[in-house]
Amino acid sequence: MRATVMHSAGDVRIEDLADAKLVDSTDALIHVTRACICGSDLWPYKNMEPTDGGRPMGHEAIGVVEEIGAEVNTVKCGDLVVMPFAFSDGTCLFCEDGLQTECIHGGFFGSSEVGGAQAEALRIPQADGTLYALPAEADEALMPALLTLSDVLGTGHHAAVVAGVEPGKKVAVVGDGAVGLCGVIAAKRLGAEQIVILGRHPERTDLAREFGATDVVSERGEEAVERVRELTDGFGADSVLECVGLDQSTRTAIEIARPGGAVGRVGVPQGEPMPGGQTSFYGNVTIGGGPAPVRAYIDELLPDILDGTIEPGRVFDRTVDLDGVPDGYRAMDEREALKVMVQP
Numbered sequence: 604m605r606a607t608v609m610h611s612a613g614d615v616r617i618e619d620l621a622d623a624k625l626v627d628s629t630d631a632l633i634h635v636t637r638a639c640i641c642g643s644d645l646w647p648y649k650n651m652e653p654t655d656g657g658r659p660m661g662h663e664a665i666g667v668v669e670e671i672g673a674e675v676n677t678v679k680c681g682d683l684v685v686m687p688f689a690f691s692d693g694t695c696l697f698c699e700d701g702l703q704t705e706c707i708h709g710g711f712f713g714s715s716e717v718g719g720a721q722a723e724a725l726r727i728p729q730a731d732g733t734l735y736a737l738p739a740e741a742d743e744a745l746m747p748a749l750l751t752l753s754d755v756l757g758t759g760h761h762a763a764v765v766a767g768v769e770p771g772k773k774v775a776v777v778g779d780g781a782v783g784l785c786g787v788i789a790a791k792r793l794g795a796e797q798i799v800i801l802g803r804h805p806e807r808t809d810l811a812r813e814f815g816a817t818d819v820v821s822e823r824g825e826e827a828v829e830r831v832r833e834l835t836d837g838f839g840a841d842s843v844l845e846c847v848g849l850d851q852s853t854r855t856a857i858e859i860a861r862p863g864g865a866v867g868r869v870g871v872p873q874g875e876p877m878p879g880g881q882t883s884f885y886g887n888v889t890i891g892g893g894p895a896p897v898r899a900y901i902d903e904l905l906p907d908i909l910d911g912t913i914e915p916g917r918v919f920d921r922t923v924d925l926d927g928v929p930d931g932y933r934a935m936d937e938r939e940a941l942k943v944m945v946q947p
């Protein structure tokens with residue numbers, strides 16, 4: 604089968620790999636109908652050291668179940684399913700708590716052990732807990748929106764939940780990538796009164812406004828902090844969604860939280876020590892977040908996609924086939940594309 608493999612920074616290839624197949628009795632095999640490139644795929648695209656054999660890429664997909672193991676009960680062959688970026692058994696103590704990304708039998712797609720979703724097919728471990736079968740009304744026009752349930756929509760929603768977004772709250776979203784834009788959708792959905800997006804790409808911040816952002820701050824660093832405070836009666840935002848993961852963006856997120864506010868971090872951190880320790884301590888700012896348990900959020904978010912209340916599929920601005928994937932990485936890395944969908 605054909606699949607995407609990253610060999611080192613900037614070196615993404617489409618290769619013929621051994622066909623994906625069932626390994627454990629709890630596995631399913633899906634034929635991938637939609638996948639995409641993630642902002643987090645750009646970190647290895649910038650920094651990855653050369654490896655033997657490379658790393659299969661992709662952790663977001665919609666597909667059709669082609670084969671199931673003997674112990675799989677909740678999905679059947681022919682089902683159209685969403686695959687969250689992490690697999691999970693759905694039954695352990697953390698899954699029971701709705702924290703599937705901490706599943707004791709879980710893990711992440713896009714590795715040599717499990718394989719990647721930017722491919723013709725993929726093995727899904729723990730299929731019962733992982734896969735979510737889509738209802739019949741999930742038609743073709745909704746595929747881009749449904750694909751965001753795999754990662755970016757659930758991730759933006761997680762940031763909003765962790766940051767305590769509620770009706771009437773003042774919210775700031777750091778980052779105008781697909782996750783930040785979905786964070787705006789989530790904040791609006793949860794009733795935020797004010798949504799400030801921090802970003803500097805006009806076509807993205809324009810989309811953020813359409814999604815519900817009330818203010819745009821294009822400054823960075825100290826200037827951005829000042830600007831957000833001006834917009835939020837001088838004290839900062841109740842809830843801040845950190846959707847980038849860099850030191851500077853994390854520091855800014857903490858500094859624009861008002862005393863007693865909260866920061867939800869979903870940008871994959873690129874540094875070890877977390878910036879802003881003094882600011883968060885003296886501001887009594889709560890900091891939380893991590894890999895979003897997007898599997899837990901599908902039940903809540905899917906109906907709003909099906910009835911058109913939210914349109915997260917608008918974050919995709921380019922579609923490629925597998926051969927177009929390497930150029931899709933380039934286009935996202937150069938900020939020429941916001942998010943690239945893959946139709947294998």
Ligand SMILES: [Zn+2]
Nearest residue numbers: 692695698706
């Ligand atoms: Zn679990």
